[in-house]
Amino acid sequence: MINTTTLYRSLSALILLGPLCFGQYRFAIEDASRKYNAEVTVEECQADACRNNAAIILFSKNGEKLQTLASGDFVMYFEKEAKPSSTSVTTLTHGMVHDDPVVFGDFNFDGTEDVAIRNGSGGNYGSASFDVYVFNSTKKQFVLSKELTEIASSYQGMFDVDSKRKRLTTYARSGASLHYTYEYQVIPNKGLDLVYEKISDFSDEKTKVTVREKINNKWIVKKLSK
Known part of the structure; x- marks a missing residue:
């Protein structure tokens, strides 16, 4: 099921932010992509984190401005206490933040770089x-x-x-005992197909593992114990 709340929030941010008028803190990201640089302007920053509305401007490596994206709930946590400036651009170096808020990669395996923008903590257990x-x-x-x-x-x-x-591999858990792993295959011009699931149950002395894998469009189930 598509998370319509997340998508509505994202699209609303794109419409409402328009020309950025709120931003006071600017950050440059120059080592996350082979092809692009990014500049993040975010509304609220403290010594340990920045959050709230943000605009993410993408540039080519030669400095050409390409596109502006928006997040209505941008979050960026610093590894160590930082002193973000409201009067100059702070360069985000490798290891300066955890849970990178701007992620580049070829997510659909078509040979071009894509980008993911942090928009809140709506994942499993507030991730x-x-x-x-x-x-x-x-x-x-x-x-x-x-x-x-x-x-x-x-x-x-x-x-x-x-x-x-x-x-693409994702993870989730239910309480402390149940851990899940899911793998999706990207099918060109069609979308995503769930092809692998692993459930690890740590509630007993022996860990119980259930693996379901789609092979030739049929689900094969294996149960293991450790």
Whole structure:
């Protein structure tokens, strides 16, 4: 089921923010992508975190402004206490923040870089949630992907990308005992297909593991114990 609340919030932010008039804190991201740089302008910053409305401007590596995206609930936590400035641009270096708020990668395996933008903490147990934009080669711009946004907003943070197997992996849990792993395959021009599930149950002395894998469009179930 598509998380319509997340999508509505994202689209509303894009409409309402318009020209950025609230931003006081600016951050440059220059080492997260082979092709793009980004500048984040966010409304509210303290020593340990920045949050609230934000605009994310994407640039080519030669400085050409390409596109502006928006987040209505941007969140960025610093690894160590920082002193963000309201009068100058702060460069975000590797390791300065955890749960990177702007993530680049080829999420749909079409050979072009895409981008995910932190938009709240709507994931499993309050984990990070992201709006995911894929690059549309025809429009020459990033467009919101409903399916990728759904799996980046419903599990435990941003999904992992396996470029060799062309799969996206997500995680979740229910209490302390049940841990879940899901793998999605990207099918060109069709969307996502759930092809693997693993449930680990730690409630007893012996861990019980149930694995379901789709092979030739049929689910194969294995039960293991450790």
